[in-house]
Amino acid sequence: MSNFNYTRKLEHEKAAEKAILAGDYQTAFIHTAKAAQFAFNLAEQCQGSLREAYIVNGNVLTSIAEELKQKDLASASRSVSGNSQTGDENPPFDAGSTRLERPGVRLADVAGMEKVKEEIMVRVINPLRDPEKAREYDISAGGGIMLYGPPGTGKTFIARAVAGELNLPFYVITAADIFGKYVGESETNVRRLFAEARRNPFSVIFIDELETVFPKRTENIHESTRKVISILLQELDGIDNTRNPILLIGATNTPWQIDEAFLRTGRFDLSVYVGLPDGSAREKIIVNAFKKVQKPVDRAGIDYLVSHSGGYSGADLKGITTRIKQSAYRKQAGALGKELFEECLKEYTPSCSPDISEKIAAWEKSVGIVRTE
Numbered sequence: 181m182s183n184f185n186y187t188r189k190l191e192h193e194k195a196a197e198k199a200i201l202a203g204d205y206q207t208a209f210i211h212t213a214k215a216a217q218f219a220f221n222l223a224e225q226c227q228g229s230l231r232e233a234y235i236v237n238g239n240v241l242t243s244i245a246e247e248l249k250q251k252d253l254a255s256a257s258r259s260v261s262g263n264s265q266t267g268d269e270n271p272p273f274d275a276g277s278t279r280l281e282r283p284g285v286r287l288a289d290v291a292g293m294e295k296v297k298e299e300i301m302v303r304v305i306n307p308l309r310d311p312e313k314a315r316e317y318d319i320s321a322g323g324g325i326m327l328y329g330p331p332g333t334g335k336t337f338i339a340r341a342v343a344g345e346l347n348l349p350f351y352v353i354t355a356a357d358i359f360g361k362y363v364g365e366s367e368t369n370v371r372r373l374f375a376e377a378r379r380n381p382f383s384v385i386f387i388d389e390l391e392t393v394f395p396k397r398t399e400n401i402h403e404s405t406r407k408v409i410s411i412l413l414q415e416l417d418g419i420d421n422t423r424n425p426i427l428l429i430g431a432t433n434t435p436w437q438i439d440e441a442f443l444r445t446g447r448f449d450l451s452v453y454v455g456l457p458d459g460s461a462r463e464k465i466i467v468n469a470f471k472k473v474q475k476p477v478d479r480a481g482i483d484y485l486v487s488h489s490g491g492y493s494g495a496d497l498k499g500i501t502t503r504i505k506q507s508a509y510r511k512q513a514g515a516l517g518k519e520l521f522e523e524c525l526k527e528y529t530p531s532c533s534p535d536i537s538e539k540i541a542a543w544e545k546s547v548g549i550v551r552t553e
């Protein structure tokens with residue numbers, strides 16, 4: 181799918197929204213018609229249900245353009261005065277204020293996490309690629325996956341890789357969106373984000389650090405925050421996977437801090453434990469880290485690090501390998517020898533303590549989750 185067509189479609193949609201706000205229906209008409217054109221271009225480049233979805237999207241945009249044209253004609257024939265509010269239940273958005281991202285990471289960059297990757301294939305990639313087969317089994321795309329596990333194990337990383345891989349619109353919700361500075365701002369942001377996601381035939385919404393977005397101790401929460409949380413819950417409830425499938429991914433390092441009532445609502449139909457990398461995952465992360473180094477890298481050093489780094493997270497390994505490179509650079513070493521690997525590993529303590537693993541296991545038990553990884 182072409183990024184170009186997608187970006188253009190979005191730009192025209194945003195410009196149209198702006199024009200509608202300003203009461204300039206003629207400009208809005210032009211942009212909406214262009215957006216429709218790009219939707220059809222996208223359809224041509226896609227297959228299966230994504231193609232169908234873009235055709236529907238193009239048709240919807242065409243009929244909106246038609247309405248705007250009528251509005252323009254009507255407003256030209258009478259003098260417009262005062263209120264330019266559209267009365268639309270979804271607040272219009274302005275360019276640059278949405279949390280849309282296009283990450284450059286790919287699933288192939290993610291080491292290990294086979295279970296998560298498999299689920300993503302089943303829930304997103306395969307149904308979009310071969311909708312006919314999915315229909316035979318009554319499988320629809322979308323759904324909710326919660327990733328939990330020790331910090332630095334790649335939960336945020338894989339969520340971004342999914343979006344990067346599929347070239348799908350990827351929306352991020354963090355606590356910053358919920359605890360907005362201005363009263364009312366956060367509510368608008370949340371509504372706007374979902375309104376935009378609904379305009380796409382398929383999108384990924386990622387809620388990072390779930391425990392800060394849906395915290396347990398709700399008594400201490402400010403009234404305005406409570407309101408935003410309830411709007412977010414409403415929007416999550418309103419996801420209609422038969423019309424605009426949305427893959428919802430949530431991630432947390434401290435699942436025991438999440439509001440249990442929220443977990444019970446079934447918004448995430450699958451919880452996957454993301455654990456520390458095993459030997460082969462560690463090897464992949466380590467080898468990757470030295471891919472761009474132009475000096476010789478001692479294979480014995482890599483092997484040493486792979487076999488002695490049990491208990492270290494992906495983020496730790498990234499930290500260690502960065503130190504090795506920095507240290508070689510500082511010394512202007514002719515090659516990255518094994519002694520550098522030994523030295524840097526010795527100085528680095530794993531960030532995941534046994535205490536964290538225990539807390540996670542206790543939480544699983546308390547909510548009755550049987551670990552799948």
Ligand SMILES: Nc1ncnc2c1ncn2[C@@H]1O[C@H](COP(=O)(O)OP(=O)(O)O)[C@@H](O)[C@H]1O
Binds near residue numbers: 457465
């Ligand atoms: N399984 C993994 N494969 C590849 N890189 C990883 C993996 N786990 C962690 N990393 C590296 O560590 C960094 C931090 O991981 P992150 O996704 O933020 O962890 P988490 O969200 O689980 O706390 C990532 O950006 C990535 O560079």
Ligand SMILES: [Mg+2]
Binds near residue numbers: 337389431
């Ligand atoms: Mg994270």
